[in-house]
Amino acid sequence: MIRAIEIGYGSLSFTEQVIDGYPVIKTFASVVAAVSNEDLSGGLSKRDTVRVDVGANLYEVGPDAYLLSDRSSSRVLNSTYIESDQYKALFRGALLMMKEPEIELLVLSLPVSNMQRADDLKKMAVGKHTILGFEVNVKSCWVLCQPLAGYLAYANQIGQSEFNELKTQNVLSLDFGFTTADWLTSLGLKINDRRSGAVDMGMSAVLQEVQQALKPAFPHLDAIPLQLIDDAFWRHPGQLKISGKSYPFPVCSKMDAEKIGSKVQFDVTTAIQKIATACLQHVRNNVGAGAEISRIVVMGGSHAVYLPEVRKTFPEHQIIVVDEPLTAVCRGMYFGGVQYHSLKKKAA
Numbered sequence: 222m223i224r225a226i227e228i229g230y231g232s233l234s235f236t237e238q239v240i241d242g243y244p245v246i247k248t249f250a251s252v253v254a255a256v257s258n259e260d261l262s263g264g265l266s267k268r269d270t271v272r273v274d275v276g277a278n279l280y281e282v283g284p285d286a287y288l289l290s291d292r293s294s295s296r297v298l299n300s301t302y303i304e305s306d307q308y309k310a311l312f313r314g315a316l317l318m319m320k321e322p323e324i325e326l327l328v329l330s331l332p333v334s335n336m337q338r339a340d341d342l343k344k345m346a347v348g349k350h351t352i353l354g355f356e357v358n359v360k361s362c363w364v365l366c367q368p369l370a371g372y373l374a375y376a377n378q379i380g381q382s383e384f385n386e387l388k389t390q391n392v393l394s395l396d397f398g399f400t401t402a403d404w405l406t407s408l409g410l411k412i413n414d415r416r417s418g419a420v421d422m423g424m425s426a427v428l429q430e431v432q433q434a435l436k437p438a439f440p441h442l443d444a445i446p447l448q449l450i451d452d453a454f455w456r457h458p459g460q461l462k463i464s465g466k467s468y469p470f471p472v473c474s475k476m477d478a479e480k481i482g483s484k485v486q487f488d489v490t491t492a493i494q495k496i497a498t499a500c501l502q503h504v505r506n507n508v509g510a511g512a513e514i515s516r517i518v519v520m521g522g523s524h525a526v527y528l529p530e531v532r533k534t535f536p537e538h539q540i541i542v543v544d545e546p547l548t549a550v551c552r553g554m555y556f557g558g559v560q561y562h563s564l565k566k567k568a569a
Contacts, residue, residue, distance in 0.1 A: 223562055225328040225554035226315045227367070228308055231399025231424060232522060233282070234551035235315040244555040246548040247318065249284040251399075253307045256281055273313040273352050275306045282314035303331075303342055316350055316357045323358045328558035330367045330550060333403045334419035339364040363561050367550045368394040368405040369412065371520035374553030375543045390515035393508060393538075395531065396550065397521035398423045402500045406508060416508050422500035424451070424523035430492040431471075438473070438487040439463065454526065497530040505534050516541060520549040 225244065226235040234248040256272055256279035270283030302308050329342055346362040365373075372394040376384045388409035396403040400423045406416040428447045435445050445463065453461040453470040460478050461470040467478035471489045476482060508514070516539040519531060524546050532540055543549040 222321055222324050223326045223328070223555065223558045224319055224321060224324050225330075225551050225558060226312065227330050227370075227551040227554060228311050228315070229367075229398055229550075230302065230401075232547070233311050233315060234548050235319060236551065236555050237319065239555070242559075244552055246545075246551050248548055248551070250286070251307070251311055252282070252286040253310045254281045254286045254288075255279070271314050271317050273310050273317060275309045275313065278306060280306070280310040280314075282310055283318075302335075303338055303345065309345075312346070313350060313352050316359075317352050317355055319357075322356060323360070325360050326558050326562045327359045327362045328365060328554040328561075329362060330365045330370055330554055332398070332401045332419050333366050333368065333405060333417055334401065336364075336366050363558060365554055365557055366403070366405065367398070368396040368403045368417075368520070369407070369410075370550045370553035370557060371396050371543055371546075372405070372407065372518055372553065373557040374520070374549040375518045375541065377553070377556045378544050387516075391513050393511060393514050393517045393535075395504070395517060395519045395521075395524075395527075397519070397523045397527050399523070400425050402504075402521075402527070404504050404508065406514070418503075418507050420500060420503040422496055422503070424454075424526065426500075427493055427496045427523070427526060430496050431489045434489045434492040435461075435487055438485050454523075493526060494530070497527045500527060501530045501534040511535055511538060514538060518543055520546045522547040 224236045227233070229251060231251055232248055233251050234246050236244040237247040238245045268281070268283070268285040268288060270281040270286050272279055272281055327346055329346060331338060331342065342364050343362045347359050350357045350359065372392065376387060379387065391406065391408050394405045394407070401419045401421055402423050403419040404417060406413040428450050431450050432445055432447060435450070439445060442464070449461065449463060459470055460467045468483070468485055469476070469478055471493060473485055473487050475484065475486045477485070517531065517535055518541050519528060520543045524542060528542070545552070
């Protein structure tokens with residue numbers, strides 16, 4: 222039994238099941254909420270969450286966990302993430318939702334800049350986990366860096382024949398996540414460490430820059446919640462919903478989404494481009510112009526925000542967005558785990 226869990230700063234993805242050798246991925250926001258015993262719905266509805274214990278504390282995780290979050294809730298966005306209750310709650314929640322009492326190999330992942338914590342992550346994962354009465358035995362663990370996992374998803378996507386050709390080419394893999402943008406240069410599966418890295422200019426940096434740019438447009442409000450700005454990119458693309466009204470996004474010219482006159486005016490395209498440009502400049506400074514790079518593989522939930530700048534930075538290259546970019550890393554983790562497990566069995 223091989224399973225994969227990708228616990229990112231922005232989203233959690235895991236192999237809910239495997240059908241005919243292909244992983245079915247479940248994904249939702251990496252929101253962890255302290256357990257509330259109140260049910261204000263009177264039993265009319267039930268949240269899509271599970272409860273997990275971390276030490277003496279109880280948490281809810283799942284697609285509806287954000288309904289329980291409040292203004293005091295915060296994400297851990299640094300290298301101590303894997304030590305946090307938030308990470309452990311998401312990890313235990315994924316184990317519980319997979320409903321597998323024994324996992325032969327569990328594949329986890331880390332950003333490029335945090336791979337030095339791989340052994341710590343393995344120690345946390347391997348062994349028996351009792352989650353409010355449900356016991357899971359993780360027999361072994363393998364940790365992949367996230368852009369390499371996305372590369373493996375692309376390799377599986379193109380088939381063995383084209384992958385045989387790909388193995389002889391230098392490839393730049395770009396993974397745009399919530400906190401970091403990671404890049405990895407490789408020849409086949411041989412990684413060039415000196416031309417791989419990460420920078421803290423993921424989607425969270427874009428949201429914060431846009432938040433500042435929106436302040437003059439809504440002078441009577443506190444800072445616009447980052448979740449509402451994030452929704453304008455993904456949940457309600459092209460619309461910023463504030464105080465019961467919808468406004469065109471990223472540009473609003475004194476007219477709301479219903480084309481009714483409004484005092485609200487903003488243009489946050491410069492704020493978005495500022496982060497994307499700075500991010501790709503870091504990549505360019507490390508990788509160079511990329512004359513020897515044959516193709517660039519793009520993945521990650523926020524890839525669409527950065528894609529125009531990727532094309533501008535590398536105008537001569539073939540740029541490919543991997544299928545289902547939000548869950549590509551988790552799929553690649555599973556496919557890589559299958560190969561890794563097979564090789565370990567042969568070696569044994």
